[in-house]
Structures are given as structure tokens and as C-alpha cells.
Amino acid sequence: MSDAQEALAQAVREHAGRLAAALMSLLGDFSAAEDLVQDAVETALRRWPVEGVPERPDAWLFTVARRRGLDMLRREANYRAKLAQVIWPIMPEPDDRLRLIFTCCHPALPREAQVALTLRVVCGLTTPQIAAAFVVPEGTVAQRITRAKRKIADAGIPYRIPCGEDLPARVNEVLTVIYLLFNEGYLATAGERAHRRDLVDDAEWLAALLHGLMPDAPEVGGLLALIRLHRARTAARFDAAGHLVLLADQDRSLWDHDGIAAAIRLLTRTAQRHLSPGPYQMQAAIVACHAEAPRWQDTDWEQIVVLYDMLLLLAPSAVTRLHRAIAVRHAQGPRAGMAQLDRIGDALYRYALFHATRAEFLRELGRHDKAQEADRRALELTANPAQQALLEERLTWA
Amino acid sequence: MKYVLMFIETEQFEKDLAAMDADERDSAFEKVGRWLAEHQDKITQRGAKLQPAHTATTVRLDTGSEPLVTDGPFVEGKEVISGFLEVELADLDEAIAMVKSWPGCPVVEIRPVEG
Structure with missing residues (x-):
């Protein structure tokens, strides 16, 4: 843009x-x-x-x-x-947009409608902009919005901030929407970004707005820190040709170190005010571990494994276990990592990153045939051109 | 706003209920009685517990010829509507909050009433 x-x-x-x-x-x-x-x-x-x-x-x-x-x-x-x-x-x-956000992200609306409504009503995106950002037809977005507005009116979805005991669950609903926007934007490639609205901007802006309106909600601070920590690495994530550069190969001098320091301060402040951190804070803490390492080989993998263990207690998920397996691989070697992967193979059979990771571990263990097979499976499953290019390169040079 | 709460029973719920002894069943019914009493001011006079699904009869009028009368509920499935209540509440959030403390069957659908 x-x-x-x-x-x-x-x-x-x-x-x-x-x-x-x-x-x-x-x-x-x-x-x-x-x-x-x-x-x-x-x-x-x-x-x-x-x-x-x-x-x-x-x-x-x-x-x-x-x-x-x-x-x-x-x-x-x-x-x-x-x-x-x-x-x-x-x-x-006082800023009334909080009520607006909670109405747009009401759990009685389907997720796609929550996302579209939030972008349109809170961020001021037009229907064509939303359609382009998610690569779906305009008519689909328009229909989602029309249906959602009708449901708000007909089902009596209120325009207000949810009361006390409902609030944490409702805040989570909003955070899920923001996180989804962030992921959608973050995983877009440099090429796509040139002519597509950067949803990462919208996600960060929304998280900051929500944090300003609800400074005492710890997970809001956690998600904002998480987004900012990821963003601080943007300049190093793609090379001149627009290819994705893996964390290990990134030029860390390109990272926004002031941005990293500020996000870590935000995370620390949030943690100090609340005793038990939530999943977004844990994720932010993991990204902070990476961001604080001057070089790839300085990464504190033991600490990262511990943080993943804590995250899994709060929010069990096979994808998180995959990331934990990667951390285990770096802390204890490919054999230990592979053992972790074997336990989630069924759950992640349709997940490209699982097969890409498996290929990497297999290659390190010297099992090149199996590695190529896993690479091919990963390639079949990924829709993101940058990830696909990376996997294709690996297939060619393996 | 007026809403109808539709109470939906599952096979598992029926089994659990059948497996209860008299005391447990009494206590379950008592909980439901207490819930109804607590929300009495929001419940309009319309509502009923229905007889079990095996008593249902369905008439289909869209067959193109004679109406088709069949045994059983209109959707043959593991989840059946077992009762309904009409309630008068400010908005959907109040309905959700009310339903969250419902101590009976495991699924409740909330529908606004037209008009």
C-alpha cells in the first residue's frame, strides 16, 4: 500500500x-x-x-x-x-466503540460475520476491501453482513458492554476475532501485501483500541504485545524476491528492537498486575524469548519448552504441541522432537506445517526418502504461495 | 422481547435419566422446579413439557398429493425437542444468561417470537 x-x-x-x-x-x-x-x-x-x-x-x-x-x-x-x-x-x-465491538463480536453471530462486521463497523473497511483481504467474492461478504445485521435486530442482540460474569468470555470472543485477522494478514506474502489491505494493521489497531478501552483486561494486553512482537520482525521476514525467510535465517539487525523492547515492557506490566497469565500472554512470552535472543543459536529453547508446557495447560491444541515439538528438537535433538511429532500425526494429518516440520526432522536424522515424501505432502496442503515456494525449493535441492 | 426456549433432549441424557435412582431423579426434578420458580417473573403462561418422542406424529403437506402421516418427530435424530417455554426478556444476552443456569436437558435453542 x-x-x-x-x-x-x-x-x-x-x-x-x-x-x-x-x-x-x-x-x-x-x-x-x-x-x-x-x-x-x-x-x-x-x-x-x-x-x-x-x-x-x-x-x-x-x-x-x-x-x-x-x-x-x-x-x-x-x-x-x-x-x-x-x-x-x-x-x-466516553468512547462508545467498546459497545460497538462487543455487538459485532457477539457469540450468537457466526465467526465470519463477526470478522466482517468488526472490519466494516469498527475499522471502516468497505465490503470490497474485506472481500479482497479474505479472497472471497464481494457478494459473500455482503450477504454475511446483511444476515448478521438482520440477526442483531431480530434476535435482540444488545448494544452494550456485557455484564460482570459474562465479560471474560465475551472479551475472549473479541480477542479471537482480532487474532484471526492478525493471522490472516501475517501469513499473507509480500506479493499479496502489495495490492491487498494489510489486515495486520487492522488487527494491531483493534488490539490497541481495545487495550485503551479495557486497560485492566490482561489478555488484551497479552494479545497486543503478541502482535507487536511479531510485527517487529516484519522487515526480516521476506527477502528481496518476496520469499519467506525462516526465523533461523533472518537478519536480526533488521528487527525493530525498540518495538520489541516496548512490547516486552507492555507484557511485563500486564503480567505484574495479574497473577495467572492467559494463553495470549503465554504466546507473547514465547515470541519474546525469540525476540530477545541476539542470534538464533542464543535462543533459550529450554525456557521455550517450559512456556509451551504452560500454554498447553491453558489451551490444549495439537498445533501448539507441534510448536512445542520444534522447541524440543532444538533443546534435545531431532530424535526427541520426532518422538513428540509421532504423537500428533493423526490430529495434524491435514496440516502442511506438520509435514514440513516432519520432513526437516527426518532429514536431520538422515532419512531422506521419507523426508521428501513428507515435503511432498506438505506442498499438497499449503495454499500460501510463499510457504509453497519454500517447500518447492527444498524439494529441488534436497 | 419475547423468546421461546426450546428444550432438547439427547439419547445420552435419556439414558442418564433412566439410570438414576428415585432420590437422584427427585433431586434433578427439584432443581428444575427451583429454576422455574426463580425465573417465574420472566416466564409467560405459554409453555409445556412434551410427551416423549415416541408419541410424536408428523404430517407432511408438501408431498404433492395426499398429506403424508408418519410416526415419529419431523427430524429423525438423536436430539428431540422435549418442551418449550415462552419468556419475556430485554434482549438475547438475558436469554443466554437465563439458559446457562438451566439444570435439565443438555441443549436449549433460543428463538425470538415474531411480532
């Missing part, structure tokens, strides 16, 4: 969600508020690149939304009267 596009995206992101929250309190109708914001955002994306970002983007967006609202809602006298009376800013109230 160019700098101008980036600035535009930034301006929209900063203001679209606020406008949605404001219109939502004004109209009390999620769907109507969302339509108006989307319309204002589309207008901005057409006009700002030509006219420049206005001095007060929030007021500009509001004016467009208001004019459109008065026009569109002609029959809805009630809304029109409300819109006609107000001036921007509607009221200097």
Missing part, C-alpha cells in the same frame, strides 16, 4: 467507528447507523484521494452521513427528526 493510501486508511479507521458509535446511540438502530457510515466511508474513499483528507475528517464524515440519512430515511420521520437536530460532535461522551 502507498503512503497516501495508508494515510487514507488511517483516517477512515480513526473516525468511522466513532461515527458508527455516535449514530448508533442517536438512532438506536444498528443496521441504519451502519448503512450511513458505510455510505460516508465510500464517499470519502472516492473524494479524499482527489481532494485530500479534510482538516476535520470526523466532521466531514458526519456531514455526509447526516445528509445521506436525512435523504434515505425520509419515511422514518423519527430518525430524520433526530438527525436534523444534531451537530457534530454529537456529545463528548
Whole structure:
């Protein structure tokens, strides 16, 4: 994305969600508020690149939304009267976007709809942008959003921050959505990034917003630190040809060391305030271990294995056990790593990274035929061109 | 808003219930009774515990010719609706919170009532 596009995206992101929250309190109708914001955002994306970002983007967006609202809602006298009376800013109230986030990520909505709604309503993405980011047809995204808005209205999904005992589970639901966005963006290749919106930006921005609004929720701090630690390595993750560079081969001088230090401070602050860390904090701690090692061979693998053990207690998963197996391989050798892999083969039979890892261990154990077989299986399973290229290279040179 | 809570029994639940002795069954029913009493103010008069699935009769009207009358519930499966309640609540979150403490059958579907 160019700098101008980036600035535009930034301006929209900063203001679209606020406008949605404001219109939502004004109209009390999620769907109507969302339509108006989307319309204002589309207008901005057409006009700002030509006219420049206005001095007060929030007021500009509001004016467009208001004019459109008065026009569109002609029959809805009630809304029109409300819109006609107000001036921007509607009221200097505390940031209302938290309610917006919880509504978009309500567990009664399917995951894809949560993701699409959050991007559209909170981050101000348009339907075509969301479709491009996930490589799905626009109609599919539009339908997900329409259905979700209808369900919000018809099923009585509330527009509010969940109460006490429900809150932790609901925060987790939001974190899952943000983490999914992050993964989708992080695994995109350099080539894809050039003409695709970087969802990593949106994920970090959302996590930071949520952290600002809920500074006491430990896992929110954990996820924000995790995203920032990963991002700090961006410059070293792809080579000039756009190929993925493995952690072991990355030029660590390209890492953003200030960014790493800041993320680790955030993680430490979060940990100090709460006794039992959650899964996102554990993952961030693991990434921090890597980020703190000056060279690959300085990595504290023993510590990483311990952190994976703790993570598995909190959130058992076969994929986490795969990563643990890799750590075990580095701490204790390929034979020990292989023993761990054998125990998760059934669960991860359809997972490319499992076979790629297995190929690596087999090669280290001198079993080249088996290794090639595993490489081939991994190649069949991966859709990401950079990962595929890496595996293809290995097949050729093995 | 009005919602209907549909209570759904599973084969496993039926087996567990059958395996209980009299005391255990009494205590299970008592829990359900207590839950109903606790939420009395939210429950409208409409609702019922249904007779078991083997008493169900289904009539299909979309056969193109004569309506087809068959024995059993409309979906032949391991999960069957065993009762329903209509409740009056502010929003879906209240319905979810209420259902979370339901001490009876293991699945509950929440549906808003039209109108």
C-alpha cells in the first residue's frame, strides 16, 4: 500500500467507528447507523484521494452521513427528526466503540460475520476491501453482513458492554476475532501485501483500541504485545524476491528492537498486575524469548519448552504441541522432537506445517526418502504461495 | 422481547435419566422446579413439557398429493425437542444468561417470537 493510501486508511479507521458509535446511540438502530457510515466511508474513499483528507475528517464524515440519512430515511420521520437536530460532535461522551465491538463480536453471530462486521463497523473497511483481504467474492461478504445485521435486530442482540460474569468470555470472543485477522494478514506474502489491505494493521489497531478501552483486561494486553512482537520482525521476514525467510535465517539487525523492547515492557506490566497469565500472554512470552535472543543459536529453547508446557495447560491444541515439538528438537535433538511429532500425526494429518516440520526432522536424522515424501505432502496442503515456494525449493535441492 | 426456549433432549441424557435412582431423579426434578420458580417473573403462561418422542406424529403437506402421516418427530435424530417455554426478556444476552443456569436437558435453542 502507498503512503497516501495508508494515510487514507488511517483516517477512515480513526473516525468511522466513532461515527458508527455516535449514530448508533442517536438512532438506536444498528443496521441504519451502519448503512450511513458505510455510505460516508465510500464517499470519502472516492473524494479524499482527489481532494485530500479534510482538516476535520470526523466532521466531514458526519456531514455526509447526516445528509445521506436525512435523504434515505425520509419515511422514518423519527430518525430524520433526530438527525436534523444534531451537530457534530454529537456529545463528548466516553468512547462508545467498546459497545460497538462487543455487538459485532457477539457469540450468537457466526465467526465470519463477526470478522466482517468488526472490519466494516469498527475499522471502516468497505465490503470490497474485506472481500479482497479474505479472497472471497464481494457478494459473500455482503450477504454475511446483511444476515448478521438482520440477526442483531431480530434476535435482540444488545448494544452494550456485557455484564460482570459474562465479560471474560465475551472479551475472549473479541480477542479471537482480532487474532484471526492478525493471522490472516501475517501469513499473507509480500506479493499479496502489495495490492491487498494489510489486515495486520487492522488487527494491531483493534488490539490497541481495545487495550485503551479495557486497560485492566490482561489478555488484551497479552494479545497486543503478541502482535507487536511479531510485527517487529516484519522487515526480516521476506527477502528481496518476496520469499519467506525462516526465523533461523533472518537478519536480526533488521528487527525493530525498540518495538520489541516496548512490547516486552507492555507484557511485563500486564503480567505484574495479574497473577495467572492467559494463553495470549503465554504466546507473547514465547515470541519474546525469540525476540530477545541476539542470534538464533542464543535462543533459550529450554525456557521455550517450559512456556509451551504452560500454554498447553491453558489451551490444549495439537498445533501448539507441534510448536512445542520444534522447541524440543532444538533443546534435545531431532530424535526427541520426532518422538513428540509421532504423537500428533493423526490430529495434524491435514496440516502442511506438520509435514514440513516432519520432513526437516527426518532429514536431520538422515532419512531422506521419507523426508521428501513428507515435503511432498506438505506442498499438497499449503495454499500460501510463499510457504509453497519454500517447500518447492527444498524439494529441488534436497 | 419475547423468546421461546426450546428444550432438547439427547439419547445420552435419556439414558442418564433412566439410570438414576428415585432420590437422584427427585433431586434433578427439584432443581428444575427451583429454576422455574426463580425465573417465574420472566416466564409467560405459554409453555409445556412434551410427551416423549415416541408419541410424536408428523404430517407432511408438501408431498404433492395426499398429506403424508408418519410416526415419529419431523427430524429423525438423536436430539428431540422435549418442551418449550415462552419468556419475556430485554434482549438475547438475558436469554443466554437465563439458559446457562438451566439444570435439565443438555441443549436449549433460543428463538425470538415474531411480532
